Amino acid sequence: xxxxxxxxxxLKRQKIDALLVTQPENRRYLSGYSATDSSISExxxxxxxxxxxxxxxxxxxxxELHAGAEAKNFEIVLYPKGxxxxxxxLLPRLGVKRLGFESRYMLHAGAxxxxxxxxxxxxxxxxxxxxIEKMRVRKDKEERDKIxxxxxxxxxxxxxxxxxxxxxxxxxxxxxxxxxxxLLKGAERPSFETIVAGGPNGAAPHAVPGTRPLRQGExxxxxxxxxxxxxCSDMTRTVVLGTPDQKTVDxxxxxxxxxxxxxxxxxxGVTGKEADRAARDVISDAGLxxxxxxxxxxxxxxxxxxxxxxxxRNAKKLQxxxxxxxxxxxxxxxxxxxxxxxxxVVEDDCCRILNRDRTFLDI
Amino acid sequence: xxxxxxxxxxLKRQKIDALLVTQPENRRYLSGYSATDSSISExxxxxxxxxxxxxxxxxxxxxELHAGAEAKNFEIVLYPKGxxxxxxxLLPRLGVKRLGFESRYMLHAGAxxxxxxxxxxxxxxxxxxxxIEKMRVRKDKEERDKIxxxxxxxxxxxxxxxxxxxxxxxxxxxxxxxxxxxLLKGAERPSFETIVAGGPNGAAPHAVPGTRPLRQGExxxxxxxxxxxxxCSDMTRTVVLGTPDQKTVDxxxxxxxxxxxxxxxxxxGVTGKEADRAARDVISDAGLxxxxxxxxxxxxxxxxxxxxxxxxRNAKKLQxxxxxxxxxxxxxxxxxxxxxxxxxVVEDDCCRILNRDRTFLDI
Numbered sequence: 001x002x003x004x005x006x007x008x009x010x011l012k013r014q015k016i017d018a019l020l021v022t023q024p025e026n027r028r029y030l031s032g033y034s035a036t037d038s039s040i041s042e043x044x045x046x047x048x049x050x051x052x053x054x055x056x057x058x059x060x061x062x063x064e065l066h067a068g069a070e071a072k073n074f075e076i077v078l079y080p081k082g083x084x085x086x087x088x089x090l091l092p093r094l095g096v097k098r099l100g101f102e103s104r105y106m107l108h109a110g111a112x113x114x115x116x117x118x119x120x121x122x123x124x125x126x127x128x129x130x131x132i133e134k135m136r137v138r139k140d141k142e143e144r145d146k147i148x149x150x151x152x153x154x155x156x157x158x159x160x161x162x163x164x165x166x167x168x169x170x171x172x173x174x175x176x177x178x179x180x181x182x183l184l185k186g187a188e189r190p191s192f193e194t195i196v197a198g199g200p201n202g203a204a205p206h207a208v209p210g211t212r213p214l215r216q217g218e219x220x221x222x223x224x225x226x227x228x229x230x231x232c233s234d235m236t237r238t239v240v241l242g243t244p245d246q247k248t249v250d251x252x253x254x255x256x257x258x259x260x261x262x263x264x265x266x267x268x269g270v271t272g273k274e275a276d277r278a279a280r281d282v283i284s285d286a287g288l289x290x291x292x293x294x295x296x297x298x299x300x301x302x303x304x305x306x307x308x309x310x311x312x313r314n315a316k317k318l319q320x321x322x323x324x325x326x327x328x329x330x331x332x333x334x335x336x337x338x339x340x341x342x343x344x345v346v347e348d349d350c351c352r353i354l355n356r357d358r359t360f361l362d363i
Numbered sequence: 364x365x366x367x368x369x370x371x372x373x374l375k376r377q378k379i380d381a382l383l384v385t386q387p388e389n390r391r392y393l394s395g396y397s398a399t400d401s402s403i404s405e406x407x408x409x410x411x412x413x414x415x416x417x418x419x420x421x422x423x424x425x426x427e428l429h430a431g432a433e434a435k436n437f438e439i440v441l442y443p444k445g446x447x448x449x450x451x452x453l454l455p456r457l458g459v460k461r462l463g464f465e466s467r468y469m470l471h472a473g474a475x476x477x478x479x480x481x482x483x484x485x486x487x488x489x490x491x492x493x494x495i496e497k498m499r500v501r502k503d504k505e506e507r508d509k510i511x512x513x514x515x516x517x518x519x520x521x522x523x524x525x526x527x528x529x530x531x532x533x534x535x536x537x538x539x540x541x542x543x544x545x546l547l548k549g550a551e552r553p554s555f556e557t558i559v560a561g562g563p564n565g566a567a568p569h570a571v572p573g574t575r576p577l578r579q580g581e582x583x584x585x586x587x588x589x590x591x592x593x594x595c596s597d598m599t600r601t602v603v604l605g606t607p608d609q610k611t612v613d614x615x616x617x618x619x620x621x622x623x624x625x626x627x628x629x630x631x632g633v634t635g636k637e638a639d640r641a642a643r644d645v646i647s648d649a650g651l652x653x654x655x656x657x658x659x660x661x662x663x664x665x666x667x668x669x670x671x672x673x674x675x676r677n678a679k680k681l682q683x684x685x686x687x688x689x690x691x692x693x694x695x696x697x698x699x700x701x702x703x704x705x706x707x708v709v710e711d712d713c714c715r716i717l718n719r720d721r722t723f724l725d726i
Contacts, residue, residue, distance in 0.1 A: 035571075038555055040403045041467065042668060044569070061656030062568040065696065080656070081676075101471075104404065108474035109466040109492055129472055176546050183539050192401055205425040206407070208398075293424030293443070305405060313444075333428065 001073060003030050006135055008051055016100040016126060018091070020114075021047035023105035025302035026132040028230060031055070031071040034188070035063055040107060046083060047074070050094050058086055084117050096123055103127035130307075137299060137307050138321035143231065144345060147300065147323055148354050150187075150233035151343055154226050155357040157181045158237065162359060167216050167241055171196040171209035174222075182226040191225035191232035191304040202238070202337035205294055205329060216242040219252075219336045225304055232304040234325055236341035237359050244361055248338070251288075251330050252361045255338045258282035258328040262296055262310075263344060266324070266351035272314030279328040280312075288330050297325035300343055322346040323354075364436060366393050369498060371414055379463040379489060381454070383477075384410035386468035388665035389495040391593055394418070394434040397551070398426055403470060409446060410437070413457050421449055447480050459486055466490035493670075500662060500670050501684035507708060509594040510663065510686055511717050513550075514706055517589050517596035518720040520544045525722060530579050530604055534559040534572035537585075545589040554588035554595035554667040565601070565700035568657055568692060579605040582615075582699045588667055595667040597688055599704035600722050607724055611701070614651075614693050615724045618701045621645035621691040625659055625673075626707060629687070629714035635677030642691040643675075651693050660688035663706055685709040686717075 007030065011019055021027050024037050027047050035044035045059030045067055057074040059067050067076045079086040091099065099118055101111065111127070118125040139147065161178050175194040182190055197207035199218040207221070214220055217240060225234035238255075240248060258279035265278035276296040283292045295311025300323050308314060310324055318324070327341030340360075344351040370393065374382055384390050387400050390410050398407035408422030408430055420437040422430050430439045442449040454462065462481055464474065474490070481488040502510065524541050538557040545553055560570035562581040570584070577583055580603060588597035601618075603611060621642040628641035639659040646655045658674025663686050671677060673687055681687070690704030703723075707714040 035569075038668075061694075065567045066569070066571070103472040103475070104470055106471045107467055108464075108469045108471050108490055111471035112466070112490075127471055127475075172546060176543055180539055180543065183535060204428045206398075206429075208429070305401075331424075 003135065004049065004055060004073070007049065007132060010131060010135075011049070011051055011100065014100070014128075015098060016051075016128075017098050018048060018050040018094060018096045019100040019128070019131070020102070021049060021132065022102050023132070025136070025306075026102070026105075029132060029136055029302055031057055031074050033057060033067055033071040033074075034230060035066055040105065048090065050096065053094070056090070058083060084113060087114075088117060088121070091118070091123055092121055098124045098126055100126045100128045100131070102131075103129050133307060136301055138319055139301060139323055139345075140321070143301065144321070144323065146229050146231040147233065147343070150226060150228040150231045151235070151354040152356070153185055153187060153228050154182075154224060154233040154235055155355065157185060157226065158222065158224060158235065158357060158359070162237075162239065165214065165220075165239070165241060168213045170211050170213050171198055171201065172211060174214070175209040178222075178224055187226035187228050188230070189227055191227045191234060195221060195223035197221045197337065199336050200334055203331045203333045203335065205331060205337065205339065214241060217245060219244070219248050219338055221337050221339055223339065223341065230302055232300050232302070234300055234304055234341065234343060235355060235357070236327055236339045237357070238338045238340060238361075239359060240361060249361060251338045254283055254286045254288065255328050255330055255340050256360060259326055259340050259342065262326050262328065263342070263351050263353060266318060266326070266344065266346060268320040268346055268348050269317050271317050272308050272310045273312060275310045275318070276312055276314075279326070283328060283330060291330045291332060292328060293331065294329065297327050297341075299324055318346045320346055320348050324351075326351070366498065367412065367418060367436070370412065370495060373494060373498075374412070374414055374463065377463070377491075378461060379414075379491075380461050381411060381413040381457060381459045382463040382491070382494070383465070384412060384495065385465050386495070388499070388669075389465070389468075392495060392499055392665055394420055394437050396420060396430055396434040396437075397593060398429055403468065406446075411453065413459065416457070419453070421446060447476060450477075451480060451484070454481070454486055455484055461487045461489055463489045463491045463494070465494075466492050496670060499664055501682055502664060502686055502708075503684070506594065506664065507684070507686065509592050510596070510706070513589060513591040513594045513596040514598070514717040515719070516548055516550060516591050517545075517587060517598055518718065520548060520589065521585070521587060521598065521600065521720060522722070525600075525602065528577065528583075528602070528604060531576045533574050533576050534561055534564065535574060537577070538572040541585075541587055550589035550591050551593070552590055554590045554597060558584060558586035560584045560700065562699050563697055566694045566696045566698065568694060568700065568702065577604060580608060582607070582611050582701055584700050584702055586702065586704065593665055595663050595665070597663055597667055597704065597706060598718060598720070599690055599702045600720070601701045601703060601724075602722060603724060612724060614701045617646055617649045617651065618691050618693055618703050619723060622689055622703050622705065625689050625691065626705070626714050626716060629681060629689070629707065629709060631683040631709055631711050632680050634680050635671050635673045636675060638673045638681070639675055639677075642689070646691060646693060654693045654695060655691060656694065657692065660690050660704075662687055681709045683709055683711050687714075689714070
């Protein structure tokens with residue numbers, strides 16, 4: 001309810017009578033309703049938050065039981081004939097004059113239809129951007145604790161699987177065992193599709209695990225995360241079976257130094273750009289600047305990718321309570337990749353790394 | 364290339380110089396590029412199809428290798444500074460005057476920004492709905508064969524796991540074993556989150572597998588599908604460990620009769636509504652009409668849910684070559700659910716069911 005009250009203050013300032021919340025993590029943040037959407041066109045429900053009175057969770061019969069069990073403070077209303085048909089009755093009843101909607105989680109076609117409906121009803125339809133996302137960006141104590149638990153469970157899974165890695169196992173098989181272990185240890189689900197990329201496959205930062213078997217001596221990028229009690233973790237390790245060659249060790253050192261440099265830079269008041277620069281400078285100094293094609297990191301919370309971005313463009317200052325990844329990498333087409341990723345809490349005077357895992361190449 | 368040529372004819376008729384394709388299955392249909400988007404705000408690439416000349420796949424460095432390997436007929440162009448910055452240069456160079464975009468797979472906020480850009484460039488921006496989806500709705504021979512293979516592999520997985528079901532296994536554990544078997548047998552991934560719902564949990568058509576153990580005698584709803592070579596399958600069986608009680612058998616019979624009635628009704632020229640009605644009448648006659656809250660079925664192809672809808676509202680006629688699910692169900696809160704789902708090809712004079720599995724209650 002606290003999040004709901006904070007939101008209502010924001011709505012009041014913006015003279016919004018009611019807000020439609022379509023974005024799944026925002027929906028969960030406000031209501032506790034944990035359903036996911038299989039895609040943006042297959043919603044498992046929408047919140048309607050009027051300034052006063054009980055908030056609504058609008059959904060269809062498939063989700064009625066789930067919604068009722070979790071969104072305790074919400075009135076559950078079904079839309080057997082679709083959301084718009086329900087809103088046609090509900091909005092006038094609530095006396096809504098200005099209806100906000102989430103411009104970044106409503107399809108262009110859907111927004112057109114909604115606007116058509118509201119204009120018939122004499123209601124002004126107001127596209128809003130990032131209202132709830134902004135509330136989510138600084139994590140309170142309870143959220144930080146949940147994220148830390150998510151990070152630690154993720155590491156537990158990593159360590160369990162790492163101990164059993166062997167030549168000949170396929171990437172896909174390892175990814176599967178990782179995701180199984182997550183579920184068996186109580187995670188809701190992986191926070192993204194687990195990446196296991198051996199040798200040359202590691203050159204694609206978003207490699208899809210395939211049928212290639214792990215081989216001795218080559219770098220294996222493992223990027224994994226899980227959702228525990230709603231909150232995400234995200235960690236990357238690059239490991240080698242047997243002894244890494246000198247090239248691997250050298251590149252690994254560059255990436256690790258870049259990560260440490262960024263970690264030492266991050267604190268409240270530093271910009272996303274400056275954090276990125278700290279890591280990028282180390283990699284550029286090694287003559288590999290063009291092999292680090294992505295940004296340094298991103299925020300993590302209910303979503304595995306959320307604000308703030310740590311990249312070349314973000315000139316906004318980091319704030320205390322944000323939680324970010326620090327994940328520099330080097331990618332050499334034909335050879336492979338090295339990426340290292342930790343998560344840290346932005347504090348007034350430092351970046352407090354949540355990871356405890358020390359599975360680094362022995363260098 | 365054939366799909367691309369068909370699309371270009373449609374674009375020409377609509378006087379569109381170039382089309383932006385953002386929807387992942389449409390992207391794959393036209394280019395062969397199989398990457399998925401983790402969400403609509405995290406695209407793994409966008410096609411730009413000019414009327415003449417080479418088509419483009421615009422993406423970022425993370426996906427460069429993957430894109431190049433699969434979208435052989437496309438020119439891969441990276442957007443290190445974002446899609447809009449690339450379009451700002453590319454569209455004028457191609458002489459585009461009318462740019463189409465997919466209104467049902469572009470966020471409201473994104474469409475605003477795109478429109479702002481194009482209007483500066485003197486380009487008209489045209490929202491389009493369902494252009495490529497319409498091309499996809501009737502499956503050609505090659506697609507029908509792929510879908511049949513997907514259905515059969517899905518059944519192989521079901522039968523393997525069904526043979527090992529035992530009291531005490533949790534829903535989640537069974538779902539996990541199903542998804543593992545899919546991957547080990549060569550599926551790309553599950554086509555949706557596998558549902559395993561025992562006893563009362565089965566009353567929610569979209570139940571999420573939990574920690575409840577399977578118990579003797581109660582209905583267990585298993586809804587599962589996989590993606591093989593891009594194409595989806597989707598099947599539901601309701602099974603019982605040990606002997607079902609009379610109520611379960613009676614309800615099962617109603618659902619199965621509803622399914623058979625709908626299957627006998629479906630053919631080219633019948634509307635989605637009529638198909639739905641055939642099943643609904645059987646369930647209503649049993650006095651349970653209000654316990655069948657969802658539609659009868661949906662199209663299946665590159666997406667697990669696509670046109671056509673078989674429900675109370677769709678007055679459009681089915682066409683030869685469509686592939687649909689036939690999945691009536693009965694849901695009793697507190698007790699559980701029964702759902703049976705097959706997939707069939709709409710033919711001129713019948714619905715050819717693709718499923719061979721006969722795991723029905725022995726009635």
